[in-house]
Amino acid sequence: MHAAADLELVGAVDKDDPLDLLAEAEVVVDFTHPDVVMGNLEWCVSRGIHPVVGTTGFDAERLDRVRELLAAHPGTNALIAPNFGIAAVLMMHFAQQAAKYFESVEIVELHHPGKADAPSGTARRTAELVAEARRKGGVAPSPDATTQEIAGARGADIDGVRVHAVRLAALIAHQEVILGGEGEVLTIRHDTMNRSSFTPGVLLGVRRVRDLPGLTVGLDALLDL
Amino acid sequence: MHAAADLELVGAVDKDDPLDLLAEAEVVVDFTHPDVVMGNLEWCVSRGIHPVVGTTGFDAERLDRVRELLAAHPGTNALIAPNFGIAAVLMMHFAQQAAKYFESVEIVELHHPGKADAPSGTARRTAELVAEARRKGGVAPSPDATTQEIAGARGADIDGVRVHAVRLAALIAHQEVILGGEGEVLTIRHDTMNRSSFTPGVLLGVRRVRDLPGLTVGLDALLDL
Amino acid sequence: MHAAADLELVGAVDKDDPLDLLAEAEVVVDFTHPDVVMGNLEWCVSRGIHPVVGTTGFDAERLDRVRELLAAHPGTNALIAPNFGIAAVLMMHFAQQAAKYFESVEIVELHHPGKADAPSGTARRTAELVAEARRKGGVAPSPDATTQEIAGARGADIDGVRVHAVRLAALIAHQEVILGGEGEVLTIRHDTMNRSSFTPGVLLGVRRVRDLPGLTVGLDALLDL
Amino acid sequence: MHAAADLELVGAVDKDDPLDLLAEAEVVVDFTHPDVVMGNLEWCVSRGIHPVVGTTGFDAERLDRVRELLAAHPGTNALIAPNFGIAAVLMMHFAQQAAKYFESVEIVELHHPGKADAPSGTARRTAELVAEARRKGGVAPSPDATTQEIAGARGADIDGVRVHAVRLAALIAHQEVILGGEGEVLTIRHDTMNRSSFTPGVLLGVRRVRDLPGLTVGLDALLDL
Numbered sequence: 001m002h003a004a005a006d007l008e009l010v011g012a013v014d015k016d017d018p019l020d021l022l023a024e025a026e027v028v029v030d031f032t033h034p035d036v037v038m039g040n041l042e043w044c045v046s047r048g049i050h051p052v053v054g055t056t057g058f059d060a061e062r063l064d065r066v067r068e069l070l071a072a073h074p075g076t077n078a079l080i081a082p083n084f085g086i087a088a089v090l091m092m093h094f095a096q097q098a099a100k101y102f103e104s105v106e107i108v109e110l111h112h113p114g115k116a117d118a119p120s121g122t123a124r125r126t127a128e129l130v131a132e133a134r135r136k137g138g139v140a141p142s143p144d145a146t147t148q149e150i151a152g153a154r155g156a157d158i159d160g161v162r163v164h165a166v167r168l169a170a171l172i173a174h175q176e177v178i179l180g181g182e183g184e185v186l187t188i189r190h191d192t193m194n195r196s197s198f199t200p201g202v203l204l205g206v207r208r209v210r211d212l213p214g215l216t217v218g219l220d221a222l223l224d225l
Numbered sequence: 226m227h228a229a230a231d232l233e234l235v236g237a238v239d240k241d242d243p244l245d246l247l248a249e250a251e252v253v254v255d256f257t258h259p260d261v262v263m264g265n266l267e268w269c270v271s272r273g274i275h276p277v278v279g280t281t282g283f284d285a286e287r288l289d290r291v292r293e294l295l296a297a298h299p300g301t302n303a304l305i306a307p308n309f310g311i312a313a314v315l316m317m318h319f320a321q322q323a324a325k326y327f328e329s330v331e332i333v334e335l336h337h338p339g340k341a342d343a344p345s346g347t348a349r350r351t352a353e354l355v356a357e358a359r360r361k362g363g364v365a366p367s368p369d370a371t372t373q374e375i376a377g378a379r380g381a382d383i384d385g386v387r388v389h390a391v392r393l394a395a396l397i398a399h400q401e402v403i404l405g406g407e408g409e410v411l412t413i414r415h416d417t418m419n420r421s422s423f424t425p426g427v428l429l430g431v432r433r434v435r436d437l438p439g440l441t442v443g444l445d446a447l448l449d450l
Numbered sequence: 451m452h453a454a455a456d457l458e459l460v461g462a463v464d465k466d467d468p469l470d471l472l473a474e475a476e477v478v479v480d481f482t483h484p485d486v487v488m489g490n491l492e493w494c495v496s497r498g499i500h501p502v503v504g505t506t507g508f509d510a511e512r513l514d515r516v517r518e519l520l521a522a523h524p525g526t527n528a529l530i531a532p533n534f535g536i537a538a539v540l541m542m543h544f545a546q547q548a549a550k551y552f553e554s555v556e557i558v559e560l561h562h563p564g565k566a567d568a569p570s571g572t573a574r575r576t577a578e579l580v581a582e583a584r585r586k587g588g589v590a591p592s593p594d595a596t597t598q599e600i601a602g603a604r605g606a607d608i609d610g611v612r613v614h615a616v617r618l619a620a621l622i623a624h625q626e627v628i629l630g631g632e633g634e635v636l637t638i639r640h641d642t643m644n645r646s647s648f649t650p651g652v653l654l655g656v657r658r659v660r661d662l663p664g665l666t667v668g669l670d671a672l673l674d675l
Numbered sequence: 676m677h678a679a680a681d682l683e684l685v686g687a688v689d690k691d692d693p694l695d696l697l698a699e700a701e702v703v704v705d706f707t708h709p710d711v712v713m714g715n716l717e718w719c720v721s722r723g724i725h726p727v728v729g730t731t732g733f734d735a736e737r738l739d740r741v742r743e744l745l746a747a748h749p750g751t752n753a754l755i756a757p758n759f760g761i762a763a764v765l766m767m768h769f770a771q772q773a774a775k776y777f778e779s780v781e782i783v784e785l786h787h788p789g790k791a792d793a794p795s796g797t798a799r800r801t802a803e804l805v806a807e808a809r810r811k812g813g814v815a816p817s818p819d820a821t822t823q824e825i826a827g828a829r830g831a832d833i834d835g836v837r838v839h840a841v842r843l844a845a846l847i848a849h850q851e852v853i854l855g856g857e858g859e860v861l862t863i864r865h866d867t868m869n870r871s872s873f874t875p876g877v878l879l880g881v882r883r884v885r886d887l888p889g890l891t892v893g894l895d896a897l898l899d900l
Contacts, residue, residue: 327844328844329788329842329843329844329845330843331841331842331843333783333839333841335853338779338817338818338819338820339818339820340820340821341820341821341822341823342821342822342823342824343821343823343824343825343828343829344825344828349825367788367842367843367844368788368789368842368844369788369842370788370789370790370791370842371790371791371792371793371840371842372791372792373791373792373793374792374793374831374840375793375794375799375831375833375838376827376831377826377827377828377829377830377831377832378793378794378827378830378831378838378839378840379793379827379840379842380827380828380830380839380840380841381824381825381826381827381828382827383825387841387842388825388828389783389828389830389839389841390821390824390828390829390830391781391783391830391837391839391853392779392781392817392818392819392820392821392829392837393779393780393781393817393853393854393855393860394777394778394779394817394818394855394856394857395779395855395856395857395858395859395860396855396860403785403841403843404843405843405844405845405846406844406845407844407845408845409845410843410845410846
């Protein structure tokens with residue numbers, strides 16, 4: 001991130017460093033741990049510093065607590081996003097937009113074999129968004145005549161959307177949403193080739209958080225979609 | 226199209242049949258030829274019938290002429306779309322939305338070997354839309370260090386977007402827009418598996434044309450995007 | 451198949467027609483039903499006609515019975531193949547050849563939503579062949595750190611190979627074998643675009659069966675692999 | 676490569692180090708430069724050390740010179756391979772095997788935008804191998820009805836095989852051979868996810884070179900294909 005000409009790096013702290021090193025910052029990027037992130041947010045917001053947060057574990061209750069913090073410090077904003085990969089965020093958004101125009105939809109996610117959960121959080125979230133868009137659009141369940149199944153062949157059922165998780169050496173993080181209707185298929189695929197894929201999304205957040213009043217959840221709010 | 230329960234087929238005419246067979250229709254679908262389509266449109270509009278048109282060859286001049294026709298018959302509308310495949314239309318729309326977030330973009334279109342033009346009209350149009358979105362977004366040209374090229378390897382240059390046309394037995398009509406940025410790739414792909422892929426888009430047009438005042442160009446205007 | 455200049459169509463029978471219409475044939479192609487195929491084979495072989503068979507349901511016992519039939523009629527041969535799609539047969543063969551060179555392998559098959567079994571017979575067979583090749587090559591099981599799985603996400607386990615079955619409107623029959631090792635992935639994919647994909651394999655069988663002594667099982671025996 | 680339990684690293688030299696550091700080795704791996712590789716080979720072979728070579732630039736003349744060197748030192752062998760990525764080597768081999776069974780074949784290679792040549796050496800070599808297999812198999816040229824082409828759209832023509840080169844940020848090295856025939860498509864794809872993909876091929880070479888008499892060219896000779 002040192003390479004962004006219009007931004008200046010004021011400081012960087014690791015887990016045992018004092019936060020005071022960041023006291024001069026306008027924006028703080030927090031990729032830490034659910035156990036400490038709430039304290040970090042309080043520290044930032046109380047000083048008028050806008051936090052950009054990629055740390056996981058924000059449920060409705062935590063988001064409400066952030067909203068209260070921000071309400072007490074007008075003019076200070078926060079961006080919290082579960083995924084800073086722009087391609088992944090666009091994939092989810094497009095899948096949601098396309099969902100109601102196709103009879104069938106399934107998700108195939110592919111990750112390195114060291115991953116503990118299957119399917120991935122991104123795949124589960126995509127399935128939920130797609131399922132909701134289909135419900136709102138009045139789309140019937142995806143047709144499926146399967147009567148003889150070897151257990152697991154048809155994947156996990158997330159809100160009626162089948163999700164398949166591939167684990168393969170050499171892969172990093174990839175996902176494909178496949179939509180099929182009358183004589184045509186639409187595939188939206190995202191490939192993470194290395195961890196630097198979060199950088200442009202984080203930089204976009206840093207540049208824009210000052211102009212987004214209050215709490216913003218999700219990177220898609222910053223993309224002109 | 227006979228299978229749509231909420232619509233009634235009033236009549237169907239082939240090229241030497243009299244149009245009068247369609248006089249009772251509310252909507253007429255025109256997939257004919259550039260030489261006759263303007264006459265068909267006049268016939269329809271003058272009778273208060275809404276045309277849904279997939280015939281090619283509509284330039285700015287022809288579209289203006291249709292607007293004049295409709296202005297003279299208030300309450301009569303027309304839909305003219307170069308592509309009624311919903312997946313193809315969504316692919317173009319998503320490519321355009323994503324364009325400014327990626328350093329690089331290229332297009333690979335794949336068709337049956339009987340096709341005369343390369344690249345396809347859809348690929349050319351996609352490249353133009355993507356190029357325009359990149360210009361508006363202030364994106365630099367896609368990086369490319371090629372210094373030794375066997376002629377044609379890097380594809381056709383359409384407004385700075387490289388487009389590759391594959392011709393292969395067994396294929397029908399397919400296109401992939403590949404966008405690459407910092408450590409991640411987004412691929413939007415459309416596959417036509419058979420010609421029936423136009424049906425849902427045409428039916429959508431037939432159902433919606435009555436509520437779209439005047440002239441509507443492009444199926445995307447009917448999709449909630 | 452009428453289009454093959456070097457072959458002559460002697461006759462074609464449907465299920466209630468007498469087989470005698472085929473008495474002048476050198477080769478008979480049988481795509482019928484497990485209930486009648488053994489009778490058809492006896493009829494052919496006893497007349498010195500070489501059968502080329504795509505009918506399913508041949509287990510070891512039935513194959514032995516065919517071998518006996520042929521032994522009693524020297525000079526008459528038979529070809530029985532579970533799959534006449536050359537691309538599918540090559541996919542299975544290549545997957546088997548590549549299997550021992552990669553740490554990980556998984557299979558994703560994709561079919562139309564009217565299919566009753568999941569995974570497909572071809573996918574199951576591919577998994578068995580791949581598993582056998584890995585065993586012979588002394589390859590350890592594919593690594594997989596999954597500890598939290600929503601049921602079915604990781605697919606069906608066929609001899610230690612994970613197989614995922616996608617069912618999607620507009621698809622016909624498709625399969626992807628994905629192999630991953632140190633920093634690289636090999637993908638072998640087969641797409642059936644329409645049912646005519648069996649034709650070249652059947653024609654190859656018809657041309658070659660006369661020169662293949664006795665019983666030949668599987669189209670791969672006819673390909674120079 | 677330090678991780679291979681059955682091999683011992685005797686030494687490693689950079690470009691200005693003396694080769695004597697390697698005098699105790701049984702096998703030397705040479706990934707150097709065309710200007711120095713012939714000297715390195717002489718040094719190794721004259722000492723009875725088997726070289727495994729990934730350096731480029733071996734034409735027929737150089738290979739003949741290596742054969743002479745080896746002939747003068749019976750019992751010393753050499754392996755020279757233009758590509759040590761097993762997935763890439765398998766892709767080329769399978770493409771060659773499949774080539775004669777399909778009407779059409781095209782190649783799409785995709786690389787990072789810093790690459791100077793288009794198409795890649797691997798793509799050119801694949802096209803040559805495929806073209807040769809088609810000639811031997813008596814296959815007619817791939818059908819192509821293109822009459823209106825924007826320059827470059829149909830790719831580079833390498834021995835009658837069309838090759839398309841995509842250059843995209845985030846990519847490393849990827850190639851797809853697409854074969855199409857009657858109603859079916861076979862796709863063989865290789866993705867390099869990072870440079871470590873050469874390691875298993877080099878290790879295979881190191882383990883096997885002692886048992887391969889004389890000069891071996893290409894990694895495929897070591898794979899059981």
